[in-house]
Amino acid sequence: QVQVVESGGGVVQAGESLRLSCVASEIIFSINNMGWYRQAPGKPRELVARFTSDGGTDYADSVKGRFTISGDSAKNTVYLQMNSLNPEDTALYYCNADRSWGSYWGQGTHVTVSS
Numbered sequence: 162q163v164q165v166v167e168s169g170g171g172v173v174q175a176g177e178s179l180r181l182s183c184v185a186s187e188i189i190f191s192i193n194n195m196g197w198y199r200q201a202p203g204k205p206r207e208l209v210a211r212f213t214s215d216g217g218t219d220y221a222d223s224v225k226g227r228f229t230i231s232g233d234s235a236k237n238t239v240y241l242q243m244n245s246l247n248p249e250d251t252a253l254y255y256c257n258a259d260r261s262w263g264s265y266w267g268q269g270t271h272v273t274v275s276s
Contacts, residue, residue, distance in 0.1 A: 163189055163265060167256045170270030173246055181241040181270060183256030190237040194259045197230060197241045199252035199272075209254070210241060223249070246274045 169181040181197070196211025210220045210230040218230055224243075232239040239256065253269040 162186070165189070165256050165258055165265050165267035167254065167267045167270040170254060170272045172273045172275065175247050175274055175276050177246055177274075178242070178244045179246065179272060181243065181254055181256075181272075183239045183241075183267065185237050185239075185256070185258045185265070187237050189258045189260055189263075189265050190234070191258070191260065192232040192234050192239065195232060195239045196257045196259065197239070198255045198257055199250075200255070200269075201249075201252040204252075206255070211257075212239075243272070246272075248274045248276045250274050 163186045165185045167183050173179055193212045193214050197209040198206050199209050200206040208221055209224055210228055213219050227245045229242040251274050254272055255269045256267045258265040
C-alpha cells in the first residue's frame with residue numbers, strides 16, 4: 162500500500178520552531194521528487210519547499226531563511242525545519258511525492274502559530 166504520512170504539527174507561539182516529518186512508501190520515495198506544501202483556510206495550496214531534480218532545493222519567498230527541507234533516503238523520510246514561525250505560517254502542511262507515474266499526497270499535519 163502506497164502511503165505518505167506527515168507528522169510533527171502543533172500549536173506554537175510566534176517565534177518558536179517546529180520540525181515536520183514525512184515518511185513515504187519506498188516504492189514512491191525518491192528524495193529529489195519530494196516536497197512540502199501548505200494550505201491556509203480560504204487559500205489555495207502553495208509550495209513551501211521542495212527538492213529539485215538536480216539535487217538542489219527550492220523555497221517559497223515567504224519562508225526563505227526560516228525553513229529548511231532535508232531528507233534521509235535510508236528512512237524514506239523528508240523533514241521540514243521551521244524556525245521563526247509567525248501567524249501567517251498557520252496552515253495544513255502536506256508532503257508530496259511527485260513521480261512520473263503519479264503524484265502522492267499525505268493527509269497533512271496542522272500547524273497553528275499564535276501571536
